[in-house]
Amino acid sequence: MKVAATKPWRHCLNALALAGALLPQAASSTELLSYCLNQIEAIGAPVTEPLTRHRQFGQLVLLRDQLKYLAESGDSDDLGRCTLLLNKAMGQFRPQPQPDPTLLALQAQLIHLDKQVLKTVAIGTPRCMAGLAPDHPTTLDLEAGAVSRYLNQASDSGCRRAVWLAYQNRGAPDARVPLRHYRERASEQARAARFDSDADQQLQHTPLWQADRVAEFLNRMEPDDRHLPWQPRPPELQLSTPPEQIARQSLQRLVAILGLSLEPIEPGQWQLWDDNRLLGYLSLQGGEESAQTLLQNHWIGLSPAVAQLTYRTSPWYPRHWHRWMAQSAETLVSMAGQPLPYAPSPSGGAGYGFGRALARQPDLQQAVLGETLPPRPLYSAWALYQARMGLAVAQQAPWSPTALSRYSERWFQHYFQQPAPSGLAPWNSHSDWAIAGARAYLPIWYAHQGERLLAQWQAGELSPSQIWLALAFADGEPWPQNQKSPAEYAGPTF
Numbered sequence: 001m002k003v004a005a006t007k008p009w010r011h012c013l014n015a016l017a018l019a020g021a022l023l024p025q026a027a028s029s030t031e032l033l034s035y036c037l038n039q040i041e042a043i044g045a046p047v048t049e050p051l052t053r054h055r056q057f058g059q060l061v062l063l064r065d066q067l068k069y070l071a072e073s074g075d076s077d078d079l080g081r082c083t084l085l086l087n088k089a090m091g092q093f094r095p096q097p098q099p100d101p102t103l104l105a106l107q108a109q110l111i112h113l114d115k116q117v118l119k120t121v122a123i124g125t126p127r128c129m130a131g132l133a134p135d136h137p138t139t140l141d142l143e144a145g146a147v148s149r150y151l152n153q154a155s156d157s158g159c160r161r162a163v164w165l166a167y168q169n170r171g172a173p174d175a176r177v178p179l180r181h182y183r184e185r186a187s188e189q190a191r192a193a194r195f196d197s198d199a200d201q202q203l204q205h206t207p208l209w210q211a212d213r214v215a216e217f218l219n220r221m222e223p224d225d226r227h228l229p230w231q232p233r234p235p236e237l238q239l240s241t242p243p244e245q246i247a248r249q250s251l252q253r254l255v256a257i258l259g260l261s262l263e264p265i266e267p268g269q270w271q272l273w274d275d276n277r278l279l280g281y282l283s284l285q286g287g288e289e290s291a292q293t294l295l296q297n298h299w300i301g302l303s304p305a306v307a308q309l310t311y312r313t314s315p316w317y318p319r320h321w322h323r324w325m326a327q328s329a330e331t332l333v334s335m336a337g338q339p340l341p342y343a344p345s346p347s348g349g350a351g352y353g354f355g356r357a358l359a360r361q362p363d364l365q366q367a368v369l370g371e372t373l374p375p376r377p378l379y380s381a382w383a384l385y386q387a388r389m390g391l392a393v394a395q396q397a398p399w400s401p402t403a404l405s406r407y408s409e410r411w412f413q414h415y416f417q418q419p420a421p422s423g424l425a426p427w428n429s430h431s432d433w434a435i436a437g438a439r440a441y442l443p444i445w446y447a448h449q450g451e452r453l454l455a456q457w458q459a460g461e462l463s464p465s466q467i468w469l470a471l472a473f474a475d476g477e478p479w480p481q482n483q484k485s486p487a488e489y490a491g492p493t494f
Contacts, residue, residue: 036082039063046092054340057093058302060086061340065297094341100189106182107435113175114431117143121166123150123159131155142170152232164230165421171429179427179434180399187397199394199438207445211395214441218391221444223384223415225377236317241369246321247284247311249368254328257358257457258471259464272305272335274468279335280305286313290320292327298337305335318373322359329355329471336472350471353446357454378447381415386430387444390437393427401425 043059067083123129124138131154140146140163147167151160171179183198190198199211208214227233239246255262255272262270262282272279280298287310298305309328312320333351358364362372388411392404404427412420427433433440453470456462462470 033082036063036067036085040085040089043089053093057090058299058340060090060093061299062296062303064090065295100185103182103185103189106178106185107431109178110171110175110182110431110434113171113178114429117141118174119166119170121163123154123163125159127156128154128159128162142167151230157231160230160232161421165424168424168426168429172425173428175428176401182434183393183396183399187399197395197397199391202394202436202438206439206442207449208441211391211438214387214391214438217445218384218387218441221379221384221448223377223379223381225380226416227377227380227382228416228418229382236319239316239318239321239369240371241316243311243313243316244286246316246368247309247324250325251282251284251309251328253364253368254325254332254355254358257464258329258332258468259466260332260468272332274336275465277337278304279337280307282307282309284309284311286311288312288314290324290327292331294331294334298335300337300339302340305337307331307335318376321365321369321373322356322376325359326352326355329358333471336468349442349446350449353443353448354450354453354467354471356447357450361454378451379444383444385411385415386433387441389427390430390433390440392437393430393433394436394438401427 040060040063043056043063046053046056064086067086119142120139121142122138123140129136129138132150133153140150144167147163150163154160154163186198190196190201193201195201197211199214200209203209203211203214208217252262259274260279261273263273264270265281268284270282272282280296281304285308289310290312291310293308293310294305295308296303296306309331311324316324330349330351333354356378360376360378365372389404389408392407396404405425408424408426409420412418412424430437453462453467457464457467
């Protein structure tokens with residue numbers, strides 16, 4: 001039995017938990033900084049002997065994984081100081097360009113103007129209050145949660161559109177100057193690094209590594225949903241299957257579809273295997289909200305992955321199902337393993353796109369949920385519009401809001417088949433477009449590739465192991481058509 005041969009895994013997992021995941025609960029920030037400094041000092045400066053040097057770098061990478069988990073579970077100035085020291089130590093083992101402090105400062109300013117609640121909009125007229133609770137305040141914070149709730153409750157379409165427009169334009173006028181300075185400086189640095197544009201620099205290490213290729217891909221994509229972004233979604237019906245049953249059965253079926261196997265350790269805990277290769281350890285538990293946490297990355301030859309899947313114990317709605325499948329698939333793919341990161345690695349997301357496509361399959365829905373769900377779009381008009389605008393912002397040189405406005409009007413009309421709201425200027429409010437807008441195509445690309453992989457598998461052209469290889473090691477690229485008969489590679493039934 002595989003489990004018997006590796007039973008000491010629990011000691012490994014406990015050590016990881018004590019050193020990383022449980023540290024914030026048991027240590028003050030001062031103790032945390034002391035722990036971090038001691039670890040870095042113990043690893044020491046790089047030595048000449050290659051194998052020892054490789055092991056030193058591996059220890060720093062494991063420490064970085066611990067700090068990443070701590071950053072998600074707490075907030076500490078000392079944690080930030082430790083991260084800076086760790087990055088400096090890792091820089092001795094691999095070449096790292098020094099970050100531009102001006103760009104970093106501008107990034108922080110743009111993110112602040114985007115994410116912080118800095119503005120409100122008045123909604124006090126009776127027309128704009130229709131459909132809301134009687135005690136609803138007459139001002140609305142321009143932040144995602146509050147705006148989303150308003151758009152799903154307010155009755156008047158004109159008021160919803162006005163609130164949505166105010167939210168999309170919330171960055172103006174404050175972000176106009178830092179946005180221009182950031183984009184001009186980023187474009188200059190890209191050209192100095194011999195890229196045609198900052199868009200091309202952003203796209204390195206992604207499946208489509210040039211802006212022209214991204215544009216060609218988006219030219220082939222048409223929306224499967226033209227729902228206006230300020231219109232409310234129809235209400236969802238609660239799923240009847242218990243959440244624990246959904247989580248367990250979907251995990252088992254996803255593992256089988258990917259050609260992997262689970263070896264039980266104890267209730268709710270497994271080893272994850274790819275044939276005879278141990279990928280890591282999985283645990284499944286209930287919680288307030290669904291979440292997938294990678295406590296430890298799988299570094300080949302150094303450490304297996306340690307992942308914790310938490311499912312929402314409250315009743316599920318279709319949106320919870322779709323999100324769970326996408327996140328679970330991404331977690332499994334991320335456990336495939338990679339060499340130590342001496343160089344930049346390809347972007348993630350292939351598993352997430354595959355999971356999104358898989359969750360839409362009626363046969364799987366019927367098998368796990370006992371019912372089929374209403375169709376859910378993969379390529380919404382809003383997602384395609386954002387990908388277009390992100391690419392346009394990254395390519396814009398010289399910087400021209402007038403040109404961006406024309407571009408926005410063109411693609412809004414194309415995707416939604418109606419004119420854009422007057423005055424729409426969302427590039428001031430999307431810090432992600434400013435910083436990495438060219439990469440906004442990735443969720444669409446990975447969903448498209450996931451859909452193609454599923455089609456090949458269902459046609460008998462791919463085996464589960466080939467799906468796994470395509471997702472884990474070919475960045476989601478569909479496998480070449482198989483020359484063997486479909487019967488030889490028939491996938492498991494849902």
